Amino acid sequence: MRRPKLLYVPFWLTYVFLYLPIAVLVAMSFNSGESAYTFEGFSLKWYGVLAEDERIKDGLINTLIVATGATVIATVLGTMLAVGLARYSRSKILDAVSLMPAVLPDLVLALGLLVLYGTIQLTLGLYSVVLAHGLFAMAFVAAVVRTRLTGTDTSLEEASRDLGAGPVVTFMKVTLPQLMPGIVAGALLAFTLSLDEFVIAFFTIGNGEATLPIVIYSMIRFGVTPKINALAAILLLVSFTAVIAGQRLTKIGESRAQD
């Protein structure tokens, strides 16, 4: 196949475009000066300042609580939904509705939930974010598990049913073990999505509470310091490592499945 030389221009442009801002951000986190923009000299002092920031620590704890809660809701309900849709329903409408939280703009989901909470006069807190994140993460878990389900052999489930097991027993003993890799992948996806989610959390969180993305957002609005750059650099490192590790894991899983 031909690869015209001219195509390499937009190709490399894409990668420079994607990585230049991140690279500058990380470089600026090692600034010894007070400015987030002009580099004066190398220093790790902002990482030290970061470690003492209580707001960031609280934000991180809140984020982990929300992500854990949302992942539990999303994984349990999303898996059941995927099995139900794949094995017990032929409805296109139910398929579409179960995907809607992943397709609708986050702003629409966010204000819908705000209106719901306001109408039933629920006091907002962290749990209102957990319930909200559970909703959109569930759609992603259901989608991931669903792809796994279409790949599995139904003859084992049929054999189990023929031998007299009910739907629940068949699910626990036959379907669930086969689905495990998909469920784990879906749970990881749910957790990662919740960690980074800003818009829905911003609308549904209680007064005076904040998840990490909300902390960062408000810090930036009050003026930027290299401290934010240091925090950003750490978070970038964490997500890059997680994605690459996830990539390796799925590769190992795939090669095992083929053996």
Add this chain to the structure above:
Amino acid sequence: MKSEVKTQPVSRSRGRRLGAFVFLSPGLTYLVVFMLVPLALVMSYTVFQRGRFGGVVYEFTTENFERLIDPLYLSVVGESLKIAAITTVLALLIGYPTAYLIAQLPPRWKTMALVAIVLPFWTSFIIRVYAWTILLSGPGLLNSALAKLGLGPFELLYNQGTIMAGLLYSYLPLMVLPLYAAIERLDPQLREASANLGASGFTTFRKVTLPLTVPGVLTGCMFVFVPSFGNFVVPDMLGGNKSIMVGNLIRNQFLSARDWPFGATLALALIAVLVLLLIAQAWAARRA
């Protein structure tokens, strides 16, 4: 024997109904309570009057829709459409050649190139947008570089161009991936046949590759347009006070002005635009 043949389908179908109930009801209940009911509430709020501190007074009014067609608000919707459309076109222009090249790389490099496209997408959205303020700010890197050439300094931040750059940066991976999937699926023999019949590289692209990848193009365009159009974070952080989009307007109505009915009406307009686009996309995909 006969009775067994008769009873089995009955117990099977009862089992199926039980299974459907057990597996579907928890998730569907969750979707109804936290998505469908909220959406219905938002729709209904568009015809009610505002409460004093947010919320709603259940008295019918058409006032919200009258305000919606105020040129002031319509122009914000128009500007948002323009910004999202230009962002989408730019994403297509640099995304297509990128996806095209990735699809033709040797397998090892292909995986690496794809991971490198997706990697930024898995990092915090807020941080990715923030990175642009550092790059573009007055004393930032781009201005320092331009100063070395004897140019500037320029006010690079806080205009519509900056918003587009931020949106393009945020959603470019969502353009490249479906394009890659569409190009990858193409049978290489089709292009070979076209070349053997004497078509130039560009003619082959125009007559064979491009028409066959239209569904991927449409999907990519939707993936970029939808989150760009309703965005409020990017214009908030990169647009300054002058440029706002319909997302900011909605955010302000709900969180600062506390006029939920008007916010709901703006949200309805946003959803209406997106639904129209989805219908147009489905129609175009069927024709392709």
